[in-house]
Amino acid sequence: MSFDQQNDFPLEWLRHTSPYINTHRGKTFVVWLSDELLDRELFKHLIHDLTLLSHLGIRLVLVHGMRSQIDEALKANNIQTTFANPAGTQGEHAEVRITTSEMLPSVHSVLGNIRSQIESAFSTGLPNTPMSGSRVTLCSGNFVVAKPYGVRDGIDYGHTGEIRKVRTQTINDLLNLGIIVLISPVGYSPTGELFNLHAEDVATQTAIDLTADKLIFLHHQTDELAAALGNTREISVGPHGVQQVLPDELHRLKSVVHNCATACQRGVNRCHIVSSLQDGALLKEIFTRDGSGLLIDSGNYDSIRPATHRDVAGIKALIQPLINDGILLDRSEQDLERKISEFFVAEREGSVIGCASLTRYHTQAEVGCLAVHPDFRASGKATEMLQHLIEEAAAEGCKQLFALSTRSGDWFREQGFVPGDLATVPVDESRLANNRGSKLYVLDLA
Numbered sequence: 001m002s003f004d005q006q007n008d009f010p011l012e013w014l015r016h017t018s019p020y021i022n023t024h025r026g027k028t029f030v031v032w033l034s035d036e037l038l039d040r041e042l043f044k045h046l047i048h049d050l051t052l053l054s055h056l057g058i059r060l061v062l063v064h065g066m067r068s069q070i071d072e073a074l075k076a077n078n079i080q081t082t083f084a085n086p087a088g089t090q091g092e093h094a095e096v097r098i099t100t101s102e103m104l105p106s107v108h109s110v111l112g113n114i115r116s117q118i119e120s121a122f123s124t125g126l127p128n129t130p131m132s133g134s135r136v137t138l139c140s141g142n143f144v145v146a147k148p149y150g151v152r153d154g155i156d157y158g159h160t161g162e163i164r165k166v167r168t169q170t171i172n173d174l175l176n177l178g179i180i181v182l183i184s185p186v187g188y189s190p191t192g193e194l195f196n197l198h199a200e201d202v203a204t205q206t207a208i209d210l211t212a213d214k215l216i217f218l219h220h221q222t223d224e225l226a227a228a229l230g231n232t233r234e235i236s237v238g239p240h241g242v243q244q245v246l247p248d249e250l251h252r253l254k255s256v257v258h259n260c261a262t263a264c265q266r267g268v269n270r271c272h273i274v275s276s277l278q279d280g281a282l283l284k285e286i287f288t289r290d291g292s293g294l295l296i297d298s299g300n301y302d303s304i305r306p307a308t309h310r311d312v313a314g315i316k317a318l319i320q321p322l323i324n325d326g327i328l329l330d331r332s333e334q335d336l337e338r339k340i341s342e343f344f345v346a347e348r349e350g351s352v353i354g355c356a357s358l359t360r361y362h363t364q365a366e367v368g369c370l371a372v373h374p375d376f377r378a379s380g381k382a383t384e385m386l387q388h389l390i391e392e393a394a395a396e397g398c399k400q401l402f403a404l405s406t407r408s409g410d411w412f413r414e415q416g417f418v419p420g421d422l423a424t425v426p427v428d429e430s431r432l433a434n435n436r437g438s439k440l441y442v443l444d445l446a
């Protein structure tokens with residue numbers, strides 16, 4: 001690149017991504033690739049983007065769909081396909097395919113084609129392309145144990161199956177080696193039979209069983225979804241709340257939204273529905289504050305939000321034992337009342353289980369009073385709260401976060417903070433005079 005061309009280099013953008021890169025490194029993302037995406041020109045770009053995520057240390061599990069390819073293969077082989085709506089699954093899955101033995105060769109052939117298409121896309125490494133020098137290893141295999149869907153309402157669903165078990169240990173072992181895991185929407189029973197599975201369910205169950213940090217659906221109907229939801233970018237509701245407002249013609253999306261809500265309630269931090277038609281939508285969702293798609297989390301489960309005056313008692317109860325132990329600075333209820341606009345709380349089922357404050361000083365901001373209830377520690381809650389504060393601070397134009405800590409310096413360092421000099425931060429003299437030997441840790445945001 002010549003010096004004149006460097007004007008186009010997105011320097012500021014690249015710098016702004018570093019907090020996100022730090023946050024996502026080592027995290028597990030399950031990404032569902034819709035069947036119709038595989039045949040698009042954009043698929044090549046998506047592979048570049050997924051490769052980049054893997055290179056940035058994100059543990060990637062990909063689950064591909066293959067519904068439309070099976071439809072085409074059956075049509076080409078003159079095989080009639082039948083769907084049914086078993087009682088109890090209507091609305092969840094609008095249609096379940098009856099997979100007869102006659103269809104199995106078509107399923108096998110589609111499966112082989114799609115796997116090899118994805119494997120070869122990840123294997124390209126031509127010079128002068130974003131894949132140049134890439135050494136990504138992709139592994140597909142028998143990761144899902146299935147059982148037959150069986151006979152329901154007198155209908156035999158044949159080789160249509162349900163997930164019995166996701167082999168998470170094996171998947172984790174591969175992810176730990178930096179390998180991208182590719183899962184197909186089929187499973188095998190202990191008798192060696194192949195069962196055709198609902199790809200969205202495979203992605204969801206895999207995310208739940210791995211306790212993934214994100215479950216991402218790349219979907220072609222995100223515009224319709226946004227319109228149906230009044231252009232909302234973020235929803236925190238249980239499954240029924242969302243489904244009611246989606247029109248019936250978006251039945252496949254309804255099922256995806258339902259899956260997201262289930263995943264959130266069963267331990268997956270965040271679910272996203274991102275456009276499969278927009279180049280770079282996945283990267284934008286992951287590396288920008290505003291994202292590009294729809295973020296879904298479960299309304300009553302662990303939300304992080306600005307504190308209100310009603311939280312004062314909960315915050316006080318949470319921090320008092322830590323104040324008594326000299327870990328946190330003393331704050332009376334009156335202090336908390338006065339400064340409540342600086343506080344954020346993590347809430348679970350109506351109780352404050354975590355808190356943190358963000359005090360702004362022009363382009364710097366202090367993270368303080370970070371605490372997580374002992375029953376909820378070591379599950380990433382404080383990391384999630386810190387990420388929330390980083391996003392808040394960055395949105396307000398802050399360039400640097402800092403924290404003063406007596407005992408949790410290592411925790412801050414593991415979050416990307418580095419030791420700093422007290423003279424460089426804007427805390428007042430009395431605070432420094434009362435400093436209990438705290439050390440300073442700073443994190444540059446830009």
Ligand SMILES: CC(C)(COP(=O)(O)OP(=O)(O)OC[C@H]1O[C@@H](n2cnc3c(N)ncnc32)[C@H](O)[C@@H]1OP(=O)(O)O)[C@@H](O)C(=O)NCCC(=O)NCCS
Pocket residue numbers: 322327328367368369370371372373376377378379380381382383384403404405406407408409410411
């Ligand atoms: C520090 C604290 C907020 C972390 O909360 P958390 O939700 O458990 O944190 P996370 O789950 O995001 O991170 C947990 C990891 O940090 C480690 N960790 C926790 N406290 C630590 C500390 N004081 N020093 C170094 N590492 C620490 C845990 O061992 C765990 O590591 P592991 O994943 O390798 O087992 C919580 O321990 C707490 O409330 N401590 C008391 C208050 C405090 O010290 N606040 C910071 C000063 S402002």
